[in-house]
Amino acid sequence: MDYISSTMLMLLTIIVLGALLITILTRLSEINKTLTIMRLELSTLKNSLANKVHSADEKPEEAVQKKSEQKTTIQHGSNTETQTSTTKATDAETETKETVVIGESIQQPPMVDVSVKTPETEALMLSEEALEKQETAPTPFQPSVIAPAEASVAPTENNAIPLQQPSTKAEETPLSPTDEATANTEQLEEMTEKTTNYEKFIGENLFGKIGILVFILGIGYFVKYAIDQNWINEVARTVMGFAVGVVMLGLAQWLHKRYHTFSSLLAGGAFGVFYLTVSIAFHYYQLFSQTAAFVILCLTTIFMAIVSIRYDRCELAVTALVGGFIAPFIVSTDSGSIIALQTYLAILNLGMFALAFYKKWGLLPIVAFAFTYIILWLTVIESHILYYNLQINFLVLGFATLFYFIFLLPVRLIMQPSCSQRMHRALMAVITLNGFIYLLYGGCVIADSDMFINEPGYLSFFIAFVNLIFYLYLRFRISGHDTLRKTMSALTIAFASIGVPLLFTNTTIFIIWATESVLLLWLYTKEKSVIYERSAAILAFLSIIFSLTYYILWYTSYEDTSHKLFLNSNFLMLFTISIASFVAAIIMQRNRRLFSKGRRILHYTPCNVIAYAVGFLWLYMAFSNDFTCYLAEDIAHEANPLTTATILLAGSLVLHRRFKVRKYKVAYLILLCFVTIVYMVTIWGGYDIRSTTVLTLQWVTTSVVATLMGYIMWKMLALHWETKKLQPFFAVISTLVWLTGARLLLLTFGNPSFDTGFSLSLGTAAFLLMIIGMRCKSKEVRMVSLAEFGIVLGKLVLSDVWTMPALGKIIVFISLGLLLLTLSFLYQKLKDVLF
Template identity: 30%
Template structure:
């Protein structure tokens, strides 16, 4: 059945060829007829006019050659549109059966008229030739339907019926074995060759139709050899394969010779389907992929001479499908106990295919110096992706993961070398160079997560980010700078993952911790490397102008600011995690106190540097640091004091520790240092209302901390858990607070007078007022005799001293009042010291 359909198809093609040949003969005959008409017309134009004298005779004789030359060789060459119209009328006689002399574009000679001059005749011919004939309807072109049916329609119907009859005859002959297998194969080969021969003769006059014939002939040859091998077994697999290779090569030569892309497409389709057509299910992958490699190399050579991108796409698609199917079924998805798995062969052919398609998609653009389109760039990217995926999967199947990083690095080196070579050539499309550079940076960045583990990835990316920024500044390539920013971001993410894994931040307070060498473990070293990378990046960015752009839309100054903030955060988190972990490992009970000491020390240093920096730090940054400082100050009464109370209770049970006492003293000292640095920052902000509010806040915090410290001292002196509550109530809270607050108020009044600060003096008087109210309203009833004596004597003495100070320093007070009045009159603001 298949053979019959093929032969019917061949006969149909032959009939079409014969019909086209008959049409060509008819058109040639009609063309000869038209030439004869034009010749007669020219001769009629050259008839001599009756002479009226010697001058007239001479004029008639002179006009003859001019008229002839005006027809044969016009001064102005006809436009292509005119030629097409004229050729259409010549080659389609059914549209111009009633052509008259007037339609031909040349008027007949009229004896009454004078013979026109050469210029007039030429102009008339040009004007008449510009008239475009209108297309006539079917009835207008065929007024005699009987003649059309008999001469035209019957021959087509008869040919079609004859073809069907021949097809049925061939089918019947094949079914009856009148034509054996060799005969059928011979008929197929002869038919294919005949079609190619006919197409070769028609290649100039009917280019498109000859391409169709060549395609049909090559397809017939492919299918004939396939049937001869698969069904008739006339050839061995090797012979059939070689014949198909020859057919493919012949088709490629025809495509180059005729300059026909469609023939090359047909050749490549036949070339890739040949192994499938002669496949028996058992084959040698070396032979198969060697053939495909040779085929792709041939297309590589063809791509060098012709920019036929469709060939690259077809070759690429077929190779990916065939090699990918084999790789997945025969290499990757095989069991671990499988033997003789072709791992090396898979890597070898994958590498060869990668090189071929890499060159195939760039060689013509480099040769012709043309830009790359989206399809070519997509093939380059996907080719690299598929090759990289295949290599990683094969190495993983080989259990050779140790070489995956080396494979990635070699792929980066290959693209780097190629990019460097092309970078030297100024005529090469820069998009290709940037694409290769992007691939290099990508594979360099992938080396770390593929080959390295844990914090080594972060270390690699930390160094790479700096190196990329340096290269971008040296080369001026913006894409490298973008890659530096991306790698820096990846480094931050990787660093966070490393810290979570190393310091066990999720369960540091619930699980038993493993030993980490203090300040020299992998987490700390990785953090230091990341900080050094950020610092080096900032140093490199100093060479760039502040208004310049790092990338589109991002200024260098903005990037530097972001890195500066991130570096501060990294420093804090690094030491916080390290101290937190080591404190949890060595001093679990004092963990929060140690962390509190670190927090106060870190924020105090930042506040000190911000005040020293002055104009170098923005107002927003100073305000933000001030807010962070206030939060840390509030954290003492809210959180850290409770931790000190718990630690005090434990010490009362287990015995007081010198380390705990020193740690508590350090915490209090660092609190006051932080308080002082916040005060300095508030003064720098030059806001009088803010300064007054902060003075009240600082006074309250100091009263609270001094009172809590008095409790700790009382508990340490009277360290008996049974009498602990009574001691705090009777001694510390009633008597001790009154004396402590009175002394504190006295110090404040002295500072207020010394600083000439009315607000501080008001705070002092307020503290005295609160102290007296507390003493007489709450503490007097339950206060012991000794406590009453101590509280009243101390407070009375302090009040007398304060009154004397006010009397002694009356002039200072008066000067303060006059100064305030002057400020109110002038509308100025004076910041108090």
């Protein structure tokens, strides 16, 4: 303590010397400003007198020019008696005016420029001399673009060109000396604003703040030194501290009209001395009780706020506010009440906002916001006082809610026209951080208690609801304030989205996110706000990625029998996301112009197709996952291909206008190949002996695949272009499906062998293709048919003759022979048409 006291005394001495130095520098700065203003006024008067002399010199030149023009007109033969008399009168009047003007110019006293060159004003004098030379320089003669009326007369005898009057610009009345002084002063102020005066900042601002701090410390050291020397007792020391503060406050009152900044620094230092004196008197001298010391500090804070209003200085109000937050800790003891502290903070913040609204000081809410939540975090969370005390938990959560509403009050400050752009951004940051800190702080309070509301998700939804109310009020009751309205909308969406994972399980989270993304997309089409578009894109992306990850890694196990088919959370999650994707695609399709213009996140061209693709894929995953988990293995194996074919057929029929065959022909061909491969794998794989249920599902799949193939081929063949290229492809695909169907037919009748059936089915397919090729006059189809007949004959010679049973040989040979004879007859009959 002795070391601290000696150091404080030394600093006090330095502060006193610093204050004296600051006063001297301030006076010198005022003298310099006065000299500068005097120089500007002298320069303005000198420029105005020079302009008058210059205008007087121009008038005789105009009179001489008029006289020469009149003589030129006389030479052209237009000398009438009336014109001669007028010319003489004009000449007389002009000579009279010339004599008067010259006389006035002679009577003007000469201007004597008396100036004292100092290092501070030398640069200014040089710039003024350059400006004076520029203004008094002779203006070059500029002929008029439009010739006067006399110039339109016939040429003179001597072929002389008539003189033209000099061009006269827009008549500008010379500025008065007062106006020019004002203009020069404004120009000087603009130059001062553009360039930062570091000397002024250091001399007036920085040194003053450092000086006040050092002075306060010096007072403390002096008091400590007096205590060590036993000069004064405890009461006298305290009285001396208050006396020093009063003297500083009185000096600030005396100087505040002439030295605004310096007086504010003195006033702030005075209240700092008050706080330090009360703190020492309470902690070291025990002159005040805790209640008395706290009341004194509160009165000091209130008085300082009043002084800040009188001086109209925001920094004093900020100092008072900081002192108000420090006051409880100055008089704190180990037996302090957390409820009393939060009550005091609530009252202090309400008073702060009243002062901020009255004086339109936006800095006060920012300071209060920072100090309030720092104090709450240090005194509540870090102190661990919430454990096993439900009553205190409820009160602390109630105060947290109160502070949340208090720090939503800057909305009113933002709505005021006087709010600057910089302050607007700072207050918007306070409003945004307020909700997140309240959620974090309230979540910690809830987590450390046994409340009936033990989920922070409810708190997040509550914050979203409050922001929604503010948004609706700004949307329907207040015009303008687009940034504030969009911020409230974004906060509503953010906290509603955050509350979902805090309150619900995994599958429910994805369901709500997907639904919310569709709702935001619809709002975007109505409000045209980018916030809705970006929020919808983010939520849709999160729901798709996390649901896919959940489906791959944590899907329901085969042994789970607690749920039923289509009545479980996984199916509802995937099915909801699928429906949401379809709805989003339809919304984009109906608002195609909106999503097609400009550079935006959800552009129509890729996003609409992606939405439909996600819808179909997630719909397949929903049914496939349930079939795999809740059906027998063989039935699930056949139900999945049926689901695939059904979804693709439904999509092709429903979206035939959106995805036209002419535009997406390659995609339809790939789809046709994919369905054919899936169908062949389904029928050709598996066991030879199959149950009735499996065979039924396979026949249903066959009918769906045949319908889908027929629809695509019909649409593709309806296009006249590229028909010849597609016909052989369709012929081969149809043959493969025909052979697979024949295989299924034999399995249905319990015949797993397909040796004889292959030759018969392929020969029949080749015969049918030949009939179609002849009827449609398609050489390509006929060539495919001939190739298939060649395969059948090759198999017959190389394999069937040697390995096939007798009955099989009889059937194959007779059937194939009849087919070949029939084809030969048809070729002979239609040779004139085909060739």
